Amino acid sequence: MTTPTAFTHPGIAFGCDYNPEQWGPDVWDEDIRLMKVAGVDLVAVNIFGWSHIEPREGTFDFSRLDDIIGRLHAAGIRVNLGTGTASPPAWLARQHPDILPMAEDGTRRYPGGRQAYCPSSPVFREASLRLVEAVVDRYDAHPAVEIWHVSNELGCHNALCYCDESAAAFRRWLREKYGTIDALNSAWGTAFWSQTYGEWDEILPPRATLSARNPGQQLDFHRFSSDEVLGQYRAEAEIIRRRSTTPVTTNFMVTAHIENLDYWTWAADMDVIANDHYLDHRLADPGAELAFAADLSRGLGHGAPWILMEHSTGAVNWQELNLAKEPGQLIRNSLTHVARGADAVCFFQWRASVQGAEKFHSAMLPHAGTDSGTWREVVELGGILGRLGEVNGSRVVADAALLFSWEAWWAADSECRPSQHVGYLDQVHNAYRALHDQRLTVDVVAPGSDLSSYRLVVVPGLHLLREADAAALAEWVRGGGTAVVTFSSGIVDEHDRVWTGGYGGPLRETLGVHVEEFAPVAPGTVLTLSDGSRASLWSERARSTGAAVLATFADGPSTGSVAVSRNRHGAGSAWYVATHLDPDAMSRLIADAADAAGVGAPAVVTGADGPIELVRRRRDDTSYLFVINHGTTPARVEALGHELVAGEPVAGALAVPPGAVRVIREEGTA
Structure with a gap:
């Protein structure tokens, strides 16, 4: 097992998911040219690449992936390389239908979406690890690879599987946890409703019942399921670390309503914390939830800088009402994450898809192309992040x-x-x-x-x-x-x-x-x-x-x-x-x-008619005050130093225009 290096990137990384398999090589060159215009310097590829690089069992074709990684490297763009295991190919499910996940009512879920596999399936595990070995052996020495990206949003759809394979794995987990069947009965309170177990083989996952289910059983099934999905991450990461010193992570889903994975138990396995976050307009205050998710992402890394692996330039495609972002909101949302500890800002995705389930999900390069407000704001954000490079490595200060x-x-x-x-x-x-x-x-x-x-x-x-x-x-x-x-x-x-x-x-x-x-x-x-x-x-x-x-x-x-x-x-x-x-x-x-x-805001602000975010990041004797004005009137912040976004000195106070973000390298605060 090798010792990984820490994730390092010059400045604040600006990146995206890229799915070149959806496009031809003639589009790739134009995409890379525009990435350079926007300032993109970190691109995730091979996230959903399994069926493209292993179109038949044991037959690998890396030609197109070789090509796109080579083109990105030639342009000076670093690669966040996926293991490709996020969704199994159709041939695997056809040959081994037992890998398909089972819902709590006992019905199978079929291919056609994504994550159509049981996390406890040994057949899936074996096939996925064979793929990981092939990918790592081919690309570990490639100078473009800056970080390894295990799978994608592990457990987003399939964390809870109730099939017989999961039942056997659940029983093994319970035996290790409790040791004796009597200890389990005591923990679950099975004296209630004549639920007492005499043998381990009597225990099932909490499948659908005619009445309420045992709460202790459900709680342990959540714990088991989180551990089981983590086991997939660990198995892939172990293969990478035997061959590579490049840092390894996966993208968490610290966001509203994603509850099945206990990331406190996952965090120590990551070389750097990475998170995906999307505004949830089903909530009363999506902006506050964004800040909470960023603070929780930072907390998972014990305060260390982290990676925003995905967020959106505008609307998503999976809510009942998919609201577009207001002008300027893309920049404010992105810099809220940076203020709260992110040293990388990445979007899903680079070019908006024209087919598939996510064709109406926003992207850095929208369907409207470069003659659009979204594109102009993406380019503006890239310029701002370039001016904030010195913030890299600093930590958030909280009382x-x-x-x-x-x-x-x-x-x-x-x-x-x-x-x-x-x-x-x-x-x-x-x-x-x-x-x-x-x-x-x-x-x-x-x-x-x-x-x-x-x-x-x-x-x-x-x-x-x-x-x-x-x-x-x-x-x-x-x-x-x-x-x-x-x-x-x-x-x-x-x-x-x-x-x-x-x-x-x-x-x-x-x-x-x-x-x-x-x-x-x-x-x-x-x-x-x-x-x-x-x-x-x-x-x-x-x-x-x-x-x-x-x-x-x-x-x-x-x-x-x-x-x-x-x-x-x-x-x-x-x-x-x-x-x-x-x-x-x-x-x-x-x-x-x-x-x-005796706890207060990081600075004094006056004049604002809407929410103002104030966050301080610090490294050694240098501190940076982020001021994000979500209101419609100018805000005045008391500070002394140099402002990095607009590039101007601050002598005691600074006016922050409505809808703007300012970052002040402070004097006299360390």
């Missing part, structure tokens, strides 16, 4: 953190819960949006992380909470930290077993509140608090056991109970929010907590 857990997501959103109208991400997004509104820079970290560098930690709806992780949070508060914890936190342990004695379990002493009963309300019901705040969806029948009560429920099923409280715990304090506050109320509460913790 606040937000705890996020895929396990808590799985447990909180189980089939039988107090309200199907409240989900884990509802709380996460509500809390993060409030932090975003206050222009606070946030690291997104896992429960149990070292919190010593933070003064404010927000814990939204951490439904599943291990005792050790609760103790770490309590000790941090006791040492002087300020925590804000929202409802449905500390409800179950790692086995989805309820902490008894009052909800909040191992956090009860820290919060100084005893929660006796949940009392959710129907969507559209407005709850009023004693301080005039408004809330919805959730209330609790709770009393203080030492916390100062800041607001109670003025109406609804929990009238008179604690709604918001603050508890002194050692040298620190813990705030508790027992309802889903509306955005304005949540923003005010976070502002009060941040003020109490």
